[in-house]
Amino acid sequence: MAEQLRGKRVAALVTKGFEQVELLEPKKALEDAGAKVDVVSPEKGRVRGWNHKEWGDEVAVDRELESAKPDEYDALLLPGGVMNPDHLRTNPAAVQFVKEFATAGKPIAVICHGPWTLVEAGVTRGLTITSWPSLKTDLQNAGATWVDREVVVDRGIVSSRKPDDIPAFNRKMIEEFAEGRHQRHQQREPAGTHV
Numbered sequence: 001m002a003e004q005l006r007g008k009r010v011a012a013l014v015t016k017g018f019e020q021v022e023l024l025e026p027k028k029a030l031e032d033a034g035a036k037v038d039v040v041s042p043e044k045g046r047v048r049g050w051n052h053k054e055w056g057d058e059v060a061v062d063r064e065l066e067s068a069k070p071d072e073y074d075a076l077l078l079p080g081g082v083m084n085p086d087h088l089r090t091n092p093a094a095v096q097f098v099k100e101f102a103t104a105g106k107p108i109a110v111i112c113h114g115p116w117t118l119v120e121a122g123v124t125r126g127l128t129i130t131s132w133p134s135l136k137t138d139l140q141n142a143g144a145t146w147v148d149r150e151v152v153v154d155r156g157i158v159s160s161r162k163p164d165d166i167p168a169f170n171r172k173m174i175e176e177f178a179e180g181r182h183q184r185h186q187q188r189e190p191a192g193t194h195v
Contacts, residue, residue, distance in 0.1 A: 004178050006034035011073040013040050013065070013097060013117075017083025020049035020056035021163045022111050026077055029170040035177065037077070038062035042091055050081045065093050070100035075177040080112025080132065089120035099123060105181040107156040109173040111166070115139055115159065128154040130161050156182030 010030055014023055027037045041047045042065045049056035070076075076098065078085070088094040094117065101108055102123035110118060115131045116138065118124050125143030129152055136146045150165040151158065151172045158176050160169035176182075 004033045004174055005030060008035045008074045008177060009072060010035050010037045010075045010077055010177065011040045011063075011068060011070070011097075011101075012037055012077040012079065013088065013094060014047055014049075014059075014079055015041055015043055015084055015087045015091070015094075016048050017050045017081050017087065018047070018079045019081035019084070019112060019163065020051045021166065022079035022081065022114075023049065023059065023077075025166050026079070026109065026111075026170055026173060029174060030077070030177070033174050033178075035075075038068070038073075040065055040068045040097070042066075042088075042094060050083065065091075065097060068097065070097055070104065070106070073101075073106070074180065075107045075109070076101040077173070078108065078110040078114035078117055080110075080114040082113050085113045085116040088117045095120045102157075105156060107158070107173075107176040107179065107182065109158040109169065109176070111160045111169055112162055115144075118157075127157060128152055129157065129159045131159060132161055 030037050039061050040063045041061045046058040048058045098117050099121040112132045119142040128145045130147050130149050139146045151160045151168040158172045
């Protein structure tokens with residue numbers, strides 16, 4: 001598994017208040033599999049995470065969102081936390097960044113509250129997905145089929161509910177990122193592979 005993602009570049013899109021463990025553990029798993037992971041953010045320099053119920057550590061920003069281009073990356077990681085995706089979904093550049101990955105069929109891994117940004121990007125219609133339970137209605141209203149599972153894969157989008165799901169999330173994320181681009185359709189179609 002150490003070389004499974006050699007040569008792959010992954011963008012991890014975050015802003016202040018990202019759930020620390022949902023960035024750092026998947027990032028480490030991706031790097032251990034050979035990927036180069038850039039923390040992309042609208043913030044400059046460093047961005048502070050959220051650690052369960054209090055502010056966490058600062059993480060260096062590798063690329064500012066304004067200079068990052070989706071065509072430079074093979075895949076996208078969207079960590080959760082409540083504040084992080086709530087801020088990202090109100091940032092037109094962040095929403096466009098996510099939409100370009102989805103439109104190109106590039107694999108996306110999203111956890112916890114992260115799907116809010118997918119909803120805003122208009123890419124959830126017909127998708128089977130999981131998330132933190134409070135997003136269920138938002139995702140259903142955006143045309144997705146929400147399920148309560150530790151990890152779900154549908155057309156190259158890997159989703160999980162919470163930090164406890166990270167081991168399963170990481171395994172499926174690496175598998176999908178290794179596969180590369182997927183076909184996606186906006187209209188309702190039979191769901192993809194579910195685990």
